[in-house]
Amino acid sequence: MGETQTVLAAPVMAPEGRRFRPRAWGLVLIGVVAVLTSGTTMWSVSSGYGGVDADGGWTDGAGNPVTTAPPTVDVVAHTAPAALAVLLLVVVVGVVVPPTLARRGRPALGEAVRWGAYAAVLVVVVAGTLVYTVWQGDVVVDQVHRQVLEPHGFPWGGVTVTTGHMTR
Known part of the structure; x- marks a missing residue:
């Protein structure tokens, strides 16, 4: 009756799991x-x-007769090359800099740079797309409806404006 048994308990899982690290392929x-x-x-x-x-006979936007053909405006919006260049620069920095820092004995700084690159890509894509869509869809279309002959596009988005005259 006075017998004691010792039970050794081993942890089922290791106390530290594998750390999630951002990868360059992403x-x-x-x-x-x-x-x-x-x-x-x-x-x-x-x-x-x-x-x-x-x-x-020709008429202007208010219906008044004019002697020359009224103007026309065609606007085509597209992604600005500068926006793509910034995005690709962030990607290149996020891929190239961390291994270079790791070779120089600063792997933690390299990991921080890669996390920063992921965050910057997210900001550039999401904010750029939202602002671009709102600007182009609201400001440029409003300018066209107000009969502005040279609408101005958002800097993150390119706008190609072609003006001409109506034909019969």
Whole structure:
């Protein structure tokens, strides 16, 4: 009856798991996807600032007769090359700098740079896309509807403006 048994308990899991580290291939994938999908963010709007009356004469936007053909504006919005260049620069820094810092004895700083690159890519893509969409969709379209002949696009988005005159 006085017998004691000693039970040794071993932990089921190791106290430290594998640390999650950002990898370069994720940044490369983001860069490739950004370049391949940059052409899909295009849209266009066009407007003619006048028309033709019942007699076949030209009219302006208010319906008043004019002697020359009214102007037209065609706007095609696309991703700005500068935005892609900034995004790809962030990707290259996030891929190249961390291994260089690790070779020089600063692996923790390299990991911080890579985390920063992931954060910067997220900010550039999300904020750039949201601001670009709001600006182009609100400001540029509003300028076209107000008959501005040279609408100004958002700096992160390119705008190609073609002006001309109506034809019959």
